[in-house]
Amino acid sequence: MRRLGLTLAVLAVGATVLTACSKNTGGPTDHATHAAQTSAVDADPAHSRGPAKPVPGARRGGTLYALQEQDFEHLDPQNVYIADAESVGQLLSRSLTTYREDGSGKLTLVGDLATGPGTDVDHDCRVWRYTLKPGLRYEDGSAITAADVAYGVARSFSPDVNHGPHYIQQWLVGSMDYNAKYKGPYDGGAALPPGVTVQGARQLTFRFPKPACDMPFAGAWGTTAPVPRSKDGKPLALDTHPFSSGPYKIAKYTRGTELDLVRNTYWDPRTDPIRHDYPDRVVTQIGATDVQQSQRILASRGTDAATVARANVPAELTPVVQRNAGARKRVVTGITPYVSYLNINTERVTSLAERQAIEYAFNRRGYLQAAGGDTAGEPATTIESPLAIGYHRYDAYPGGTSGDPAKAKQLLGGRHPKLVYAFTNTELGQKQATVVQQSLARAGFSVVLRPVDKSSYYHQVGLRHAGYDIFVTQWGADWPSGSTIIPPLFDGRAMDANGSWVWLDRDDINTSIDRISAESAAKAGADWAKLDEHIMRAYAPVVPIYYTRSYSLVGDKVGGVFLSAFVGAPVYYNAYVRA
Missing domain, CATH: 3.10.105.10 (Dipeptide-binding Protein; Domain 3)
Structure with missing residues (x-):
């Protein structure tokens, strides 16, 4: 949980030197270790625009694989709260704000769907206004609107969509018991949650009864991911097929076995300050234990050379990795x-x-x-x-x-x-x-x-x-x-x-x-x-x-994967597959 609330002019929030995260700029030795970290909010609109800075050495094409033992609990953006789903969710769903980071140690909050981190209208953290970028599209080419963002927030009030963060919901009603009265847009509920208004196709405003100085940070969660009401249907339908606003969409999802993502051709990199779509496909294979994941990627044979392990290297295999100079270069830590x-x-x-x-x-x-x-x-x-x-x-x-x-x-x-x-x-x-x-x-x-x-x-x-x-x-x-x-x-x-x-x-x-x-x-x-x-x-x-x-491994054909200080796990939006 974070604190923020000022006039978002050029706001440097606590540029405190911290110990820190791993980095990977794409080279074979770049899955490295400590660097100084700073955290800041960047209100310069230019830094919220796309496209994201190219990853050195990256190429388009190929299939990136990821191994994990358990299936995703949720993929519905309003329900996502676990690191594995967060990593994949960043490819499928965008939010009002996001963090620009590359593993170098600098974590900066910028606008994602929005043109910036938000405007504190009265300079007291009670009224926050967001304007969406032009040209935002879903996987079918339809426009992303402010009403869709508001509807996404609305559905997060539902008792059936309650596994994600509850910050914005609690702030809007001024109570921990956020859905005591309003329970979301289902069963005749209003499409707009309390405290949220929409102005035209691109602007929405949040009004809080008490200061909500961390709204720009909370806006980076899936709570603010856009959902068109026409694509929602039943409250749990999006858990298996969220409607994509990101660079990838779901081609096939077999629960307990595999999640197969392909490019969303309507995603416009010119609107996105952090993401790339280098691989043709991103495939998550489900079922391998931590030992199996590390053993397969240590060998890096066949498709395992283009694979990311979700699990940490288990204690019994750590000495094997540390004695292997090639494997040490492929550790994300x-x-x-x-x-x-x-x-x-x-x-x-x-x-x-x-x-x-x-x-x-x-x-x-x-x-x-x-x-x-x-x-x-x-x-x-x-x-x-x-x-x-x-x-x-x-x-x-x-x-x-x-x-x-x-x-x-x-x-x-x-x-x-x-x-x-x-x-x-x-x-x-x-x-x-x-x-x-x-x-x-x-x-x-x-x-x-x-x-x-x-x-x-x-x-x-x-x-x-x-x-x-x-x-x-x-x-x-x-x-x-x-x-x-x-x-x-x-x-x-x-x-x-x-x-x-x-x-x-x-x-x-x-x-x-x-x-x-x-x-x-x-x-x-x-x-x-x-x-x-x-x-x-x-x-x-x-x-x-x-x-x-x-402390996890990637195959020797994987570049661009780094440890996100926000997610707390490796993320894929800079990833690419070497030829």
Whole structure:
């Protein structure tokens, strides 16, 4: 969640140097590693126009393949919220705004369908106006209109189309319970959502009861993807065949097996600031495990030479990749927006000293080694990811990456508290549970292990009375700001409705969230970072374990694939296939 709200003149939002993402400009050695990252909003209309800058060495033609183990949960743009669907969705659906990035470390918000990031009409973040570019077309050649964008937002209010982000919907009605009254355009509902008006074919306006300074960032999600009402039909129909506004369209989709994309000939690159359509086809093959994906692309035989692995290289194959000079050049790697946390249920572990003892005792290095070592991530000490605007590194409990059991024992004062640890009942989950149990036992905790089925894990650990004291989750920011990290995790006023991982409700946190949420992005970035540190020092509700890293392979004929700091996964809109 992010913060933005100013006069969009030339707005530089938190040009903070961050650690960062991978890059790939298309050469065989360009799937590289760290670079400095800056985040900004670019209100220069010229930078929202197309065509996108050519990728060095790129050629048109060929078929790009991608391997992933599970099918897409959703392809309907208003339902997309998972990284694999986001990567493919960028080829099928456009939104009001988007991020211009090439893996070099610079993440810049620009207009996608819109001529720019948006106009803050009254300079108070309550009224945002967008004008669509001329010449925008769907896959059948029909024009994309402002009414279609408004209808896309409208359908995101439906209880049947509720898997995507809810920011814009909540802001429009001024409530977390965004569809209590308006439930979308189905069953006689209005085609326009509350607070949205359309002026002609190319302009629409959002009116919010409270400041919504992050609207330009939220506009980059599929919530604002255009959907013509005539192509919508049933609420779930677009999950298998979204009506394309991007450079590719669906030729064939066999669920559980394959998704085959071909060019959308009506997409005009002159309107698009980020995308290319170099491959003739982009084919996602479904079913290969992480081991199978890496083994196939390591060999790079036949079509596997033109293939991208969606899964990270598993721990057992990492040494093989690192010993192979050719394979190392084909790794796409970098820090993602996700952070792994050990959550502490503060309603069960009520003693601050006990929670601080957990902080000092925890063995981050051991937990990370079980996950795959340095290729899986970097030890964390902050709630925010290093990719967040205004990120500030600190260590509230400096026990080192392996922990400080002596300091933890001192805090416990001879007590031996019992902790119930929930973990996913998988081979990896069991390994990591052993690390957690042993590291906390060194300090005097008695840790009881409770396995939870992987399919229901996140649901179970979010229940208030599930009986778990500690458990691990990951959280990824929806755009690089503390506003999509701190409020959803630590706003105690929302936890009864939305569940919680820490069950912490404190007036000082809630008041700070309200104050910072009304600030411009330029100010809010640093203030979210300050609140991050305050929460950790004052309440110790989580142990940040590691900042996650992507570490996946591409075939030796693949160019242009890079790790997106927005998606947190490899993206394809610069990709090409070498002859």
